Amino acid sequence: MIENPIPWANGARCAVAFTFEMDAESLLHLNLRETAPTRVALSSMLRHGPEIAVPRILALFARCGLKQTFFVPGWCIETYPDMVEQILRGGHEIGHHGYLHVTAEGRWTPRSDRIPYYVKPLFENFGV
Numbered sequence: 001m002i003e004n005p006i007p008w009a010n011g012a013r014c015a016v017a018f019t020f021e022m023d024a025e026s027l028l029h030l031n032l033r034e035t036a037p038t039r040v041a042l043s044s045m046l047r048h049g050p051e052i053a054v055p056r057i058l059a060l061f062a063r064c065g066l067k068q069t070f071f072v073p074g075w076c077i078e079t080y081p082d083m084v085e086q087i088l089r090g091g092h093e094i095g096h097h098g099y100l101h102v103t104a105e106g107r108w109t110p111r112s113d114r115i116p117y118y119v120k121p122l123f124e125n126f127g128v
């Protein structure tokens with residue numbers, strides 16, 4: 001039990017944030033650069049995110065009236081502009097996730113001088 005609980009709005013007992021990272025097959029290009037184009041089965045599985053899962057998640061959030069954050073690499077923004085449009089149209093937020101996946105444990109650290117390049121697809125395609 002928390003001794004000094006946070007007073008949440010409207011009498012809520014806690015707050016919850018759902019966030020997603022939507023990497024699709026960008027992970028293939030990050031980890032298996034030379035053979036990525038020939039990994040058809042794995043690529044097909046990873047495309048499930050932007051093509052099937054995200055639209056289902058967005059429909060669920062719309063029914064529940066929830067707005068969330070989707071962390072999307074620049075590569076995915078360029079490759080799946082319709083998915084990004086659906087996310088933004090739903091009133092959700094796009095979070096910076098590098099051009100090809102940024103890990104929480106710092107395996108890959110973005111160079112600050114390259115950040116404009118990483119977010120360029122967002123600016124160019126969606127004015128975000």
Ligand SMILES: [Zn+2]
Nearest residue numbers: 021023101102
């Ligand atoms: Zn990622």
